[in-house]
Amino acid sequence: MEIVALNQISPDQVILWSWGFITLNVTILYTWLVMAILVGGSWLVTRNLSSDINVSRWQHLLEVVISIIRGEIGEMTKKGPDHYVPLIGTLFLFICVSNVLVIVPGFVAPTSSITTTAALATCVFIAVPFYGVSRNGLLHYVKEYFQPTFIFFPFHVMGEISRTLALTVRLFGNIMSHEKVIGILLAVTPLLFPVIMQILGLLIGVIQAYIFAILSMVYIASALSAEDDVQEEVKKEGSIA
Amino acid sequence: MDNVSFVAMASIIGASLAMGIGSIGPGLGMGQAIAQALSAIAQQPDERNSLTRTLFVGLAMIESIAIYCFVISMILIFANPFWGHFVKAGG
Numbered sequence: 001m002e003i004v005a006l007n008q009i010s011p012d013q014v015i016l017w018s019w020g021f022i023t024l025n026v027t028i029l030y031t032w033l034v035m036a037i038l039v040g041g042s043w044l045v046t047r048n049l050s051s052d053i054n055v056s057r058w059q060h061l062l063e064v065v066i067s068i069i070r071g072e073i074g075e076m077t078k079k080g081p082d083h084y085v086p087l088i089g090t091l092f093l094f095i096c097v098s099n100v101l102v103i104v105p106g107f108v109a110p111t112s113s114i115t116t117t118a119a120l121a122t123c124v125f126i127a128v129p130f131y132g133v134s135r136n137g138l139l140h141y142v143k144e145y146f147q148p149t150f151i152f153f154p155f156h157v158m159g160e161i162s163r164t165l166a167l168t169v170r171l172f173g174n175i176m177s178h179e180k181v182i183g184i185l186l187a188v189t190p191l192l193f194p195v196i197m198q199i200l201g202l203l204i205g206v207i208q209a210y211i212f213a214i215l216s217m218v219y220i221a222s223a224l225s226a227e228d229d230v231q232e233e234v235k236k237e238g239s240i241a
Numbered sequence: 242m243d244n245v246s247f248v249a250m251a252s253i254i255g256a257s258l259a260m261g262i263g264s265i266g267p268g269l270g271m272g273q274a275i276a277q278a279l280s281a282i283a284q285q286p287d288e289r290n291s292l293t294r295t296l297f298v299g300l301a302m303i304e305s306i307a308i309y310c311f312v313i314s315m316i317l318i319f320a321n322p323f324w325g326h327f328v329k330a331g332g
Contacts, residue, residue, distance in 0.1 A: 009319045075290070166305050173308035180315070211301040218298060 003108050006183045009176065010113045027113040034098045034110060065093070069213075076217050077224070084217060087127055091120060092213035099175060099205025103198060109205075112175040114168065121167040124216040125160070132223030141223065167215060174208050244327045252321050256314035263310030270303045 011026040045058040069089045073081035110116045132141040145156045185194045278296040
């Protein structure tokens with residue numbers, strides 16, 4: 001039995017339980033499930049951490065994941081990844097886990113609903129000015145919108161909005177399209193070919209999580225980069241003088 | 242032909258045209274990008290990591306065009322706004 005029918009474009013339309021104005025749909029339920037898996041798993045593993053030679057295998061797993069995330073972010077920002085790991089790492093882990101769990105029968109990826117991806121993209125949309133202002137100050141951040149002249153202000157604003165929209169639709173489109181393709185293939189060639197497409201779907205899910213995290217890091221870094229250039233120039237001039 | 246079946250026919254033809262024509266450009270662009278990235282990696286294998294990351298970001302940008310076409314065709318087929326209007330008007 002499939003939870004989301006083939007002609008339903010979003011799991012938001014499947015309502016499991018409703019009381020008054022509160023409705024519980026499939027998206028919220030599975031988002032809570034993914035959150036519970038991430039939080040509960042991390043809590044179980046980090047209960048007894050050790051720093052000597054005997055390290056449990058689950059601690060190894062988390063250390064590998066965190067060090068890969070830190071390395072990827074550290075290559076993109078010159079000043080160390082510590083500020084950005086909480087946001088970018090959480091986005092990556094949530095999207096990756098919810099995409100990979102699709103192979104469990106009965107699981108509906110919360111990222112196949114446009115509301116979830118819009119919420120994640122809104123987080124990035126808010127985080128970009130937050131990091132920009134907290135690093136460079138409000139005046140410097142606002143001044144970036146009027147570069148090179150004030151005529152470019154509406155284009156900067158349009159760019160901010162359209163890239164948030166692109167972030168939303170890209171993740172939603174990829175995951176939702178894959179579910180639909182597998183549903184159609186199950187009707188056409190039932191036995192072996194959908195399995196191969198499922199394996200491809202795992203690859204697509206991980207790549208989309210990676211792309212979402214990398215793109216949000218690129219957007220945040222673009223709000224910071226100008227100040228870094230200025231400081232490097234000042235340092236160069238100082239060393240020459 | 243009444244209005245409802247005309248809307249259905251136009252939606253299906255429009256969806257297939259959007260998907261078919263809309264995936265030509267991203268296909269050409271992604272092929273070009275991957276070819277250039279492969280030759281760049283062949284010339285400079287040391288820069289492999291940053292080249293791959295830039296390639297993925299660029300592919301995501303190109304791919305989103307095809308994804309827009311796909312979402313439009315999905316909306317035309319499964320969540321067509323005009324369809325509901327005509328069904329309501331026709332009773």
